[in-house]
Every structure is written in C-alpha cells, then in structure tokens.
Amino acid sequence: MIKKIGILLFVMTLVSSCTDFGEKKIFNGTEVYYKDGVTEAEADELGKNLVESGFSNGEVKSVQFVKDGETYVFKMVIKEQFLEDKSLENIFNVFPKELSGYMNLPIDLHLCDNQFNTIRVYKLKDAFKSIMAKGTEIRYTNKVMIEDVEKLKDFLIDYKFSSDRVEKTVEIDRENMTYIFKLVIEKNRLEDKNVISYLTLLKMEMSKNVFSGLVVKIHMCDDLMNTLKVI
Secondary structure, three states: OHHHHHHHOOOOOOOOOOOOOOEEEEEOOEEEEEOOOOOHHHHHHHHHHHHHHOOOOOOOEEEEEEEEOOEEEEEEEOOHHHHOOHHHHHHHHHHHHHHHHHHOOOEEEEEEOOOOOEEEEEOHHHOOEEEEEOOEEEEEOOOOOHHHHHHHHHHHHHOOOOOOOOOEEEEEEEEOOEEEEEEEOOHHHOOOHHHHHHHHHHHHHHHHHOOOOOEEEEEEEOOOOOEEEEO
8 A cells, every 4th residue: 555655646856945854865766854853863764664665766756754742643745636635535544654663653644735734644553453363354344243353363263264375455344244355356357247146155155154243345455445346
C-alpha cells in the first residue's frame, strides 16, 4: 500500500520557499522536511523506508515528518481531486499501519495542501489490524472480535485457502449481524462460474465453521480492495 499510494497520487512540489517547513532531505525525488522533535536519524530512516517500499520512485513528491506528543505525523501534499476519490479510501486507512510497521513508530497520516496545512487525518488507532494465516494477511476492523479472527485464520489454513507458497491479503469486517469478507479477484474472473461456485461454498463453510451461522458476504475486489462484485 505504501508503494501504491506513492504511485497513484500525483503529489505536488511545494510552491512556497519562504515558510519554515523544517530541514530538508531528498530521497529519490521525495522531499522530506522534518521538524518539531524529529531527529535527522529518524528522517534518514523514513527516507530509506520510502525508497525501499517504492513510495519514492524518482517522481517529485513533498512530505513532512513531525511529532505531536508521543505520536509521529507523516504529512503528504496531495492534489484536491484525490481527496474525493473514494476508491483510494482503503489505502489511506491502511497507510498509517504499514508505515508504522516499517518505522517501528506510531505514525498518523495527514493529507495536506501545498503549505502542509492538514486537510484530512487518518489515525493509526483507526487503521486495520492484521494477523497472518501462513502467507495470507488477514486485515480486520475493530468491529470483529480477535477470537473470530483467530478462528478465521485456522479455517483458511485448514480449507487450503492459505498456504506458504502464495501471498494474499484479505479483509474481514462486520455490519450488524453480517460479516464482510473481502479478497482480490482479477476482473476477467468476476463472472467465472468455477470461481463463483468456489466462493459460494467458501462463504457457506465460513458461516458454519467460523461465525456461528451468521450471514457472510464475500466481496470480490480490485487490488485496492474496492468492491467489484458481491456474493
């Protein structure tokens, strides 16, 4: 997701040179400004992780790294039209957790104008949590109990959905008494009868063996976890 947010969002270079945005370093095209308690070593570590994750890919981007109490804040300049793009909401929500994992620090995401004025905030505490089922990352919201996630983990392994050979990402959420299970499907397989039959059986078994008979809906999604078809 860190790589995707860097590629998908064409962020703007700062236009003002008279405002104190902090010290500046450049990492493969990404301007990293840092201040308010962030050390040079932390800025260097951020730059290294942005390059390694693919966020910094040679295109000009501007970010700022600051501290707010014990929490770090990653501020990113973004064009206004991307703020209204609902298809990007998922990666904004996941981003704080992924960057915090790279940095081993608690980090919130702020989307900003070209003066680093915050427009929208995505907090780490609101981000998806996750556990691994062999090669499958299971992301889950705070609406799903960890006991259910653990049962889902065991089920996906026993069902041979999860293995060490193939990396996958799925999400589990809950709306009232219905569980929402999201997974990525190639668009050309959305109408594949074999795929639909498999997923229909999967949701029935998941309902029976994991969620005490409650309704399960499977969302077939693009690689940003935007729903394309519901089973």
